[in-house]
Amino acid sequence: MIQFTEVxxxxxxxxxxxxxxxxxxxxxxxxxxxxxxxxGKTTTMKLINRLISPTAxxxxxxxxxxxxxxxxxxxxxxxxxxxxxxLFPHMTIARNVAVxxxxxxxxxxxxDRRVDELLALVGLDPAIYRNRYPAELSGGQQQRIGVIRALxxxxxxxxxxxxxxxxxxxxxxxxQNELIRLQQELRKTIVFVTHDMDEAIKLGDTIxxxxxxxxxxxxxxxxxxxxxxxxxxxxxxGKKRMAGEQTAEELPTVDExxxxxxxxxxxxxxxxxxxKMMEKRRVDSLLIVDKNNRLQGTVSIYRVLDQFGEESKxxxxxxxxxxxxxxxxxxxxxxxxxxxxxxxxNLAVVREDGQFVGLITRGTVVSHMAGMYASDRTGESNHxxx
Amino acid sequence: xxxxxWLANYADFWRDxxxxxxxxxxxxxxxxxxxxxxGSLVAIPLGMLLASNxxxxxHTLVFTIANIFQTVPSLALLAILIPLLGIGVKPAIFxxxxxxxxxxxxxxxxxxxSVDPALVESAxxxxxxxxxxxxxxxxxxxxxxxxxxIRMTTVYIxxxxxxxxxxxxGGLGQLIVSGMGVNKxxxxxxxxxxxxxxxxxxDRLLGALEKRFTRKARxxxxxxxxx
Numbered sequence: 001m002i003q004f005t006e007v008x009x010x011x012x013x014x015x016x017x018x019x020x021x022x023x024x025x026x027x028x029x030x031x032x033x034x035x036x037x038x039x040g041k042t043t044t045m046k047l048i049n050r051l052i053s054p055t056a057x058x059x060x061x062x063x064x065x066x067x068x069x070x071x072x073x074x075x076x077x078x079x080x081x082x083x084x085x086x087l088f089p090h091m092t093i094a095r096n097v098a099v100x101x102x103x104x105x106x107x108x109x110x111x112d113r114r115v116d117e118l119l120a121l122v123g124l125d126p127a128i129y130r131n132r133y134p135a136e137l138s139g140g141q142q143q144r145i146g147v148i149r150a151l152x153x154x155x156x157x158x159x160x161x162x163x164x165x166x167x168x169x170x171x172x173x174x175x176q177n178e179l180i181r182l183q184q185e186l187r188k189t190i191v192f193v194t195h196d197m198d199e200a201i202k203l204g205d206t207i208x209x210x211x212x213x214x215x216x217x218x219x220x221x222x223x224x225x226x227x228x229x230x231x232x233x234x235x236x237x238g239k240k241r242m243a244g245e246q247t248a249e250e251l252p253t254v255d256e257x258x259x260x261x262x263x264x265x266x267x268x269x270x271x272x273x274x275x276k277m278m279e280k281r282r283v284d285s286l287l288i289v290d291k292n293n294r295l296q297g298t299v300s301i302y303r304v305l306d307q308f309g310e311e312s313k314x315x316x317x318x319x320x321x322x323x324x325x326x327x328x329x330x331x332x333x334x335x336x337x338x339x340x341x342x343x344x345x346n347l348a349v350v351r352e353d354g355q356f357v358g359l360i361t362r363g364t365v366v367s368h369m370a371g372m373y374a375s376d377r378t379g380e381s382n383h384x385x386x
Numbered sequence: 387x388x389x390x391x392w393l394a395n396y397a398d399f400w401r402d403x404x405x406x407x408x409x410x411x412x413x414x415x416x417x418x419x420x421x422x423x424x425g426s427l428v429a430i431p432l433g434m435l436l437a438s439n440x441x442x443x444x445h446t447l448v449f450t451i452a453n454i455f456q457t458v459p460s461l462a463l464l465a466i467l468i469p470l471l472g473i474g475v476k477p478a479i480f481x482x483x484x485x486x487x488x489x490x491x492x493x494x495x496x497x498x499x500s501v502d503p504a505l506v507e508s509a510x511x512x513x514x515x516x517x518x519x520x521x522x523x524x525x526x527x528x529x530x531x532x533x534x535x536i537r538m539t540t541v542y543i544x545x546x547x548x549x550x551x552x553x554x555x556g557g558l559g560q561l562i563v564s565g566m567g568v569n570k571x572x573x574x575x576x577x578x579x580x581x582x583x584x585x586x587x588x589d590r591l592l593g594a595l596e597k598r599f600t601r602k603a604r605x606x607x608x609x610x611x612x613x
Contacts, residue, residue: 086508
């Protein structure tokens with residue numbers, strides 16, 4: 001386990017790159033540090049192998065303060081993979097992979113055996129590749145060597161600084177999959193720096209989101225997707241990824257679903273008129289709205305027909321008061337809950353000042369849902385086609 | 387007729403004087419080689435030192451001094467050295483050594499600066515100590531630059547060594563100076579030719595040496611396109 005306690009880093013020119021970092025990196029997990037460039041993710045990583053030393057605070061590996069260890073010896077115990085691969089062009093592949101074992105003065109046979117074993121692990125035939133030079137390999141092959149070079153002396157901790165970002169998308173995908181496969185066997189503590197959210201979600205057991213030298217949110221990928229801590233996290237995750245993880249507040253509001261001009265009648269209308277209007281609009285009830293556009297009540301066709309013989313009556317006499325309304329801006333889920341709880345076939349939407357604006361019916365909800373589903377489907381198939 | 391006469395005489399001259407010519411060439415080579423070796427010994431570590439830090443004023447200072455040595459006319463430099471170091475081989479070597487510093491220094495500096503900083507950091511991150519990193523990573527990568535600096539320096543130091551005979555250091559310049567004194571063309575031609583041949587051979591040898599050490603890297607760059 002790697003622990004950061006109140007770690008700060010300020011450069012000589014006064015630039016504060018890390019502000020009070022507290023972080024625990026669990027053993028045997030891939031922890032992804034992610035954030036926009038300049039957020040301090042690489043700096044945080046380089047603190048672990050002391051390529052950068054903190055201005056204040058403490059970093060402990062398995063309880064031991066690394067500031068007290070010899071940096072050269074510490075680094076030999078920590079695997080390191082950098083973005084531009086960093087293979088030494090004047091050394092063969094075997095020599096490159098054997099760098100740390102040689103620094104640790106392993107015996108020659110053990111080193112050679114280890115090199116062959118590692119080459120085989122990433123699917124490169126040792127007999128062919130052992131004596132080649134880095135420039136003779138493709139980018140993807142080179143970064144495979146970069147990864148196994150970090151594994152050579154079997155370190156517990158491996159630091160990877162945007163290791164796949166310079167690769168083409170296909171090689172990147174392959175190497176990500178290989179890393180996942182290797183990690184299932186090896187269970188190393190991997191600290192992985194990236195600016196690619198897809199990569200972070202794919203590889204990370206834990207994601208640490210950083211911004212301006214501070215940690216914004218830490219958590220499992222699922223947790224971060226479902227409960228982004230703030231707008232920055234949301235925007236960083238992106239709308240696309242959140243769509244699949246829609247939360248309550250992401251549901252549409254009643255405004256999007258309601259019918260804006262439902263069948264209404266003024267309270268002074270006669271019953272015959274009401275029947276005629278219902279017939280015309282093909283509805284079974286009318287909302288009674290006064291001249292100030294305030295909702296007075298509702299009448300159904302049954303109540304009207306029941307009293308139809310009494311010519312002097314107006315709809316105001318037969319209407320029922322409206323018991324449930326929702327205000328504009330209410331989430332659809334709240335409205336739906338209300339409707340199912342009280343067995344309502346429709347629900348009026350009013351403004352804050354009581355002005356009537358629209359009506360939600362079961363029909364409008366269904367057609368809205370159908371529209372969303374359809375657009376989702378087309379979106380998906382577009383995506384596949386791309 | 388005249389020409390074949392001259393050639394016959396020239397062949398006679400070689401028969402009579404080959405031992406002297408050989409001695410002169412050997413002296414010449416010793417002076418040049420010593421100057422270049424000393425120059426390399428000073429300039430390469432200095433170049434490494436400069437490339438490994440960013441102290442601006444130090445860079446400016448060192449390069450300015452090296453530049454000044456470079457621009458003093460060689461004849462004048464030799465003359466200036468007589469009161470300090472007397473005459474003979476020593477001041478000659480010293481003067482040529484001063485000339486050798488700048489080009490080797492420049493190339494070493496360029497070579498070390500050309501090493502990708504990401505590689506250096508990668509090496510550091512994997513646990514190379516400072517000295518190990520310098521010897522196992524930076525030096526091999528800077529080597530082609532350093533060698534080309536040494537080759538270039540060798541060619542012109544061999545040529546300038548002919549002047550050293552003016553302060554009594556001997557060498558092939560001695561043949562030329564004597565030739566001028568007694569108006570004997572053979573001596574002048576021989577001295578010049580021998581110096582040219584010496585320079586060309588030295589250049590070739592160093593080239594072969596450089597190739598031997600960097601052959602692998604060259605093959606690598608050439609084969610890149612196949613992969």
